[in-house]
Each structure stands twice: as structure tokens, then as C-alpha cells.
Amino acid sequence: MKERKTYTEITFVNPFVLQGLVTPLEAGTYRLVVDEQFVEGLSFPSYQPVATHLEIPAVSAQLVTRQFLQVSADEIEEALKKDAQSQCSEPEQ
Template sequence: MNMRSSRSTVTFSNAFSLLGYRGQLPAGDYDVLVEEELLQGLTFEAFRRTATYLLVLGAGGRTGRCEMRATCESDLNEALSRDRAASRSKNDSEAALSPLEDLK
């Protein structure tokens, strides 16, 4: 069985949570590791996703450690959608007009 893996980075602007894990993770950049296997018997090359992991760096006394949290693409996309919505509402609610300056 031929396997391949790819790594990408996602950015959360706000603290977020993932389905199946307790607590919230801080805002920041997170690496995502995707593993795929080659589908056999096709006349063209195609891969099927077998695993998705969010790499979470340790904090405090666990600095230097990295935890691979198993997740799925839909849960990760849902967390990113919630983050975008929270950022939009935060920006909308904090919008304010600057005071008018006296023109001389």
C-alpha cells in the first residue's frame, strides 16, 4: 500500500475547540498533517484520505512537546468557520467612528 502525507498550516484568530477534545486551544498558527493512501486498480492515480491530525504544541511545562490530535476534515473546517464568524462579529461590534478633527 502506497501512502503519502502532506502538511499545511491553518490560522485561528480566536481561541477555538475541536469536537472530541475538552477545553479550548489558543489562537495562532497550527500545522495540519494529512495522510492518504493510493487507491489500487484504477487507470489513473488517486488517493483517499485516511487521517487528519492537528499538531498542537505544548505550553507551560510541556514546552517542546507536540501532540497530534486526530480530527476529520469536516470538524476542522467547522472550527475554522466558527473562527471566521467570531472574527467578523468581533470586528463589527468593535467598530467605532473616530472623532471628528477640527479643520483649521
């Protein structure tokens, strides 16, 4: 079975919260990794998402490393939407 990964960078202007996290993540740019599986039997090439992960900094006193948090595409979309709305609602200076 053929598999592939797609990588996308997403940026949050404000701190944000996702399910499964105790504390909010800092504003910044994060890498979103989507694992996709080839769909066989079609007359054209097609891939179906099977897992989505957000690459986040790992908490470690000794090493600076990364960890992957499994998320849903809907959860990421909603967090990005809330972040964009908060930008629009801030008063101008």
C-alpha cells in the first residue's frame, strides 16, 4: 500500500489551545504533517488522509527536540479560524 506525507506550515498570531493539551501553545509557526494512503481501484491517482499531526516543541530540560501531537483537521481549522477572528476584533492603535 502506498503512503505519503504532506507538510504544511501554519501560523498562529495568538496563543492557542488544542484538545489533549494542558497549557496553551505559544503563537508562532508550526508544521502540520498529514499521513495519506493511496486509494486503489480508481481510474485516477487519489490519496486519503489517515492521520494529522502537529509538530510542537517537546518539554525537556536536556534536549531541544520536537514531538508530534495527533490532531484532527477540523480542530486545526477551528483553531486557525478563532485566531483569525481574534486578529479582526482587536482595536486599532
